[in-house]
Amino acid sequence: MLPTEKQYVQWHENETLRHARWLSQSNQVPPARIVSVDDKTTADEAYRLACAGTSMLWYGDFHNARQLLQAINRRIERSEQRKISKAANKLNKSAESPHSDKSTAESLVIPNLFHQQRQAQAQRSRVLSRLLLELDAGYVSQLRRAPDVSAACTAAFGELDESCLLSFRDLQGALGAAGWRAKGVPIESLGLSVFPHYGVFAPTRHEYVQLLLDAPLPDACDVAFDIGTGTGLLAIILAQRGVQQVVATDLNPRALACASENFARLELDAVQLQQADLFPTDAPLANLIVCNPPWLPAKPTSPLEYAVYDANSAMLRGFLQGAKPHLAEQGEVWLILSDLAEHLQLRSRDELLGWFADAGLEVKYRLDTQPKHGRSQDTTDPLFAARSAEITSLWCLVPFDN
Template identity: 50%
Template sequence: MTEQFAVWTENDVEQSARWGSTSNAPVPKRIVVADDTMKADDAYRLACEGTALLWRGDFQNARQLSKAVASRIDRKPRRASDDPAKAFHLHRQTQGRRAQILGMLLIPLDADLSIPLRRAPDAQVALTEAFGITGEPSVRSLRDILGAIGAHEWHRKGVFIEALDARVHPAFGVFSPVRGEYVDLVTSAPLPSTESAFDIGTGTGVLAAVLARRGVKTVTATDQDPRALQCARTNLSRLGYGDQVNVVEADLFPEGTAPLVVCNPPWIPAKATSPIEYAVYDPAGAMLKGFLTGVAAHLDDGGEAWLILSDIAEHLGLRTRSELHDLIAAGGLTVVDRIDVKPTHAKVSDRTDALHAARARETTSLWRLRRR
């Protein structure tokens, strides 16, 4: 990717610094310098107009300003629709606009990724993990920086997985397995064999670890994302399954066949707006279609494909159950069984959530599939 630079005028001198964005946002066309004298109403107005604010004041004051701008964004009434699909797309537009406005508050970074602002945290380790050292000054949104710091804390503390009686440590940009119901499904479903298995789109490696803990002798875990591949290898080694699970880079399937092929694809067929969102949003349902189209060729005779999938897309009007069954049939597969579980995460009961109606009806399922 071509390097981009943020350009602004400060003390009547044109200055520039390398531009970075986790979501691949374009460089703001206009950047002005701001400090602790900036009022929230003015910051909100400028950001809405597309003017970014390069912060030179106190770091903690920048955080407070961002919260104040967010409150002004959220104060605007949401557009409503009785059509679930339209309501979802309106929600995504609102969230996208919110992220765009909040992304206009910029923070300077020194070449070593230290933050040259008063009361700034010592975040070099977190920012290095997330962005890598470029060896030159740069500019990023406060939103990006806080995201990296938060991800570092997730990575450091880890997420306790009851099925493993251990913690899994997600890396920056790798989806955290905080929704335990899909892990529980893989823990409880009857194994067709303990000889070998494939885990497609492994992420943190959590499902590969569960299969290994259940006694599957060899597991091949695949992913395309370099961060996920390294994260999975680190987690599996830490958990003691490094020799039992082989993590390989692949577009869906590794070579060969196995008696069990497991996949937990992104559940919502919609456009992702940042790398981390590819764990939730599957543009045009491409990964789901790819898995169902190709898995039969990678199954041993009598083997099973386990598809872990929420039906939230159905409740959002983005996919029908008959369309899912058509995809299964088109892949030369038949349904042996379906194991269902209701999610228990906090948003299920959050009536203020824009997607509450769909979340309240959501079911997560493990579909046991075989070749016809």
């Protein structure tokens, strides 16, 4: 929904000063400089303006704005590729130097490339977000060939009774979310679909579902917690496997609304929702606690990235530290975690195992699967060696005294 504190932006149009509500889901500050652009504006010109920090308010055909954004993105990709390839070559030469320790040099190359890619992604987002649209109250666009975006924007941003300026990228995000919400994400191994909302990570990577189906439930598994439920997918699996009471938690109100809708579609009366930072309150001890936390220890730069990036592994470590007091006797913790951070040398396996031990937990068994998503197959990615080696695991953890 819209931030409670309203922000406004002003700009000149034909020597007339205008203003409108500023709407940014990534919490970007209102642009300081806005120029008018239309169908006559070339991609090269728009790219130069965006890179210089100038925002562009679009007055042309709606579909031409989408094509312009695609053209800007292609120019960004070419620039990014040159920079990252240059950095990769420089770092690799350093690693191959006869005066450098190979293992030490390699430990610097991969994480440096990862952070360079993250910086490039953030810069790309800033540049692409500088193409703006104006929408009237109710999210009505006056542009030629503009689709009806009112329902998608209302679902994503909430009701709006005044005109607003927003980035074309934010509008595309709202339209894309509306599409996911309408058609759903099919989970073939379950024979059903889940329906993400705007601002809730879509489980398009769901290779871990089979791990949850294959892992044997603890004896007398009456109560289970799903920590950080998101769309509710893990809670759905537990309920379908016969757990009598599932408590699903999340701190994000959008996720709670999304999960609630998915549970209602499937008529899962056994699942309870609770807004909480990690563990539920006023709930019985759990025979099973499951969590699929963000798997990369880096700072997220947008709301959706919180499902992937976890600064300093704060959520992962908090989950591990808090799990044991919430377990019933003979209870188990199922941690679903990719090891990509280890291949990127952002976290070591010994560090992860140390966190288990510090939390009073030990490994009972582990189930593994290899992801098949596109990035793990992209041989042009400078980090292909790390991504292609990624394994997603279900770690079954139990207290030392079990």
